[in-house]
Amino acid sequence: MHIITAKNIYKSFDNTEVLKGISIEVNKGQVLAIIGPSGSGKSTFLRCINQLETIDSGEITVCGETLAKNNDEGKAVYADKNSCVKIGLHIGLVFQDYNLFPHFSVLQNITEAPIRVLKQSKAEAEKRARELLDKMGLSDKANAYPCQLSGGQQQRVSIARALAMNPEILFFDEPTSALDPELTGEILKVIRSLADEHWTMVVVTHEMKFARDVADHVVFMDNGTIIEQGNPQEIFENTQNERTKAFLARFNEE
Amino acid sequence: MNYQVLLSQMLEATLMSLRIFFVTIIFSLPLALLVAKGRMSKIKIIKLPVSLYILLMRGTPLMLQLLFFFYALKPIFGIQLERVMAAEIAFILNYAAYFAEIFRGGIESIPSGQYEAAKVLGFTHRQTFFRIILPQVIKHIIPPMGNEFITLVKDTSLAQVIGIAELLKVTSNWVSSSVNMTPLVIAGVFYLIMNGVVTRCFTVAENKLSYYR
Numbered sequence: 001m002h003i004i005t006a007k008n009i010y011k012s013f014d015n016t017e018v019l020k021g022i023s024i025e026v027n028k029g030q031v032l033a034i035i036g037p038s039g040s041g042k043s044t045f046l047r048c049i050n051q052l053e054t055i056d057s058g059e060i061t062v063c064g065e066t067l068a069k070n071n072d073e074g075k076a077v078y079a080d081k082n083s084c085v086k087i088g089l090h091i092g093l094v095f096q097d098y099n100l101f102p103h104f105s106v107l108q109n110i111t112e113a114p115i116r117v118l119k120q121s122k123a124e125a126e127k128r129a130r131e132l133l134d135k136m137g138l139s140d141k142a143n144a145y146p147c148q149l150s151g152g153q154q155q156r157v158s159i160a161r162a163l164a165m166n167p168e169i170l171f172f173d174e175p176t177s178a179l180d181p182e183l184t185g186e187i188l189k190v191i192r193s194l195a196d197e198h199w200t201m202v203v204v205t206h207e208m209k210f211a212r213d214v215a216d217h218v219v220f221m222d223n224g225t226i227i228e229q230g231n232p233q234e235i236f237e238n239t240q241n242e243r244t245k246a247f248l249a250r251f252n253e254e
Numbered sequence: 255m256n257y258q259v260l261l262s263q264m265l266e267a268t269l270m271s272l273r274i275f276f277v278t279i280i281f282s283l284p285l286a287l288l289v290a291k292g293r294m295s296k297i298k299i300i301k302l303p304v305s306l307y308i309l310l311m312r313g314t315p316l317m318l319q320l321l322f323f324f325y326a327l328k329p330i331f332g333i334q335l336e337r338v339m340a341a342e343i344a345f346i347l348n349y350a351a352y353f354a355e356i357f358r359g360g361i362e363s364i365p366s367g368q369y370e371a372a373k374v375l376g377f378t379h380r381q382t383f384f385r386i387i388l389p390q391v392i393k394h395i396i397p398p399m400g401n402e403f404i405t406l407v408k409d410t411s412l413a414q415v416i417g418i419a420e421l422l423k424v425t426s427n428w429v430s431s432s433v434n435m436t437p438l439v440i441a442g443v444f445y446l447i448m449n450g451v452v453t454r455c456f457t458v459a460e461n462k463l464s465y466y467r
Contacts, residue, residue: 050374051373093374099365099371100371101368101386102390103389103390103466112375112385113377116381117377117381145465147467162374165376
């Protein structure tokens with residue numbers, strides 16, 4: 001079953017076209033890694049599916065519900081507001097710079113949305129939050145504030161915050177780009193454990209080794225288009241594409 | 255000079271100053287939030303009048319505005335406001351313009367990531383503003399708000415131009431009739447006490463919110 005289907009997504013900022021006909025399918029339980037140079041449109045694509053940006057044309061379906069599709073003139077038309085919100089809740093997003101709410105404690109960061117949006121009881125939300133914190137190895141930080149945590153800890157809280165909404169799919173937008181190598185390892189370990197639990201995930205990343213080891217489908221984007229996609233072996237070892245080769249060569253040198 | 259009469263009159267006048275202070279704060283803060291929202295609106299027919307209002311209020315003397323609301327409404331609109339009411343309206347409208355600009359600065363200083371995180375988690379606009387954004391804005395704007403509150407305590411003395419017996423008016427009446435400077439010193443102490451309390455309140459609020467960055 002497709003959790004996400006995106007067809008022919010086009011997106012421009014002012015007069016610069018950043019997405020030039022991107023099509024992707026994500027199946028249940030799949031871990032999809034999107035790699036590519038900076039400015040290739042990876043993050044923008046993720047943000048379009050998450051409704052943080054609107055697309056100009058194309059079709060997006062999430063869990064069988066249509067978020068946007070083209071009208072007769074080939075311009076994308078979105079579903080009504082309530083449907084958009086409902087569809088958005090299927091997707092959890094982990095940001096590059098965490099975006100925790102600084103005035104809330106760790107626990108409240110995680111429980112606020114389940115209580116206010118999903119209308120869970122406080123007790124229920126806190127129970128779930130503590131389970132998630134436990135899983136993230138942060139059980140002792142429930143009452144701490146984000147500013148008291150390291151970057152890696154903050155990012156784990158933000159993963160817990162996303163998981164607390166019980167999404168169908170988790171998106172990670174360069175989740176380790178703000179972290180040093182040690183903390184990066186910490187976060188990658190968490191994502192890996194989520195993959196072991198068969199969470200459906202889309203990860204935009206610059207960690208090639210991680211993409212190769214954890215993803216079961218890799219998409220290489222450059223300049224607003226998908227250059228190549230396939231399983232990690234096809235992309236990382238047997239690629240015939242010159243552009244992919246050139247991009248990966250730089251990482252292999254390291 | 256009868257100090258008992260002096261002090262009781264000065265205290266009574268202080269109550270008038272305090273009344274103007276509190277009425278201004280209570281009404282101008284919520285109004286300022288609306289004005290700030292209007293000022294940040296992308297819709298021109300909202301943004302332009304609001305900007306003009308802010309320009310008028312900040313660009314003309316408060317004393318002129320006091321005179322306007324007491325004397326000029328009658329010939330223009332046929333409305334005669336009672337003195338204290340005219341003063342309160344002038345103060346509320348004037349201070350709302352300053353507060354609005356402080357709110358706007360605070361709101362615009364919140365990183366867009368906060369809105370994005372709230373949106374992705376499914377919060378409504380209202381929840382996002384009141385639960386996520388406003389508490390952070392309040393922390394950011396405490397220092398400039400403290401300035402405005404202190405200025406307002408002293409600005410209440412302007413109400414005397416439309417004949418309101420506030421603290422400084424009563425004081426200067428005593429000074430001119432008795433040729434004795436003591437009332438001025440007492441008034442100074444009264445203002446200092448009021449602003450001491452204001453300052454203390456802001457320090458407490460600042461400390462209370464210092465648990466996060």
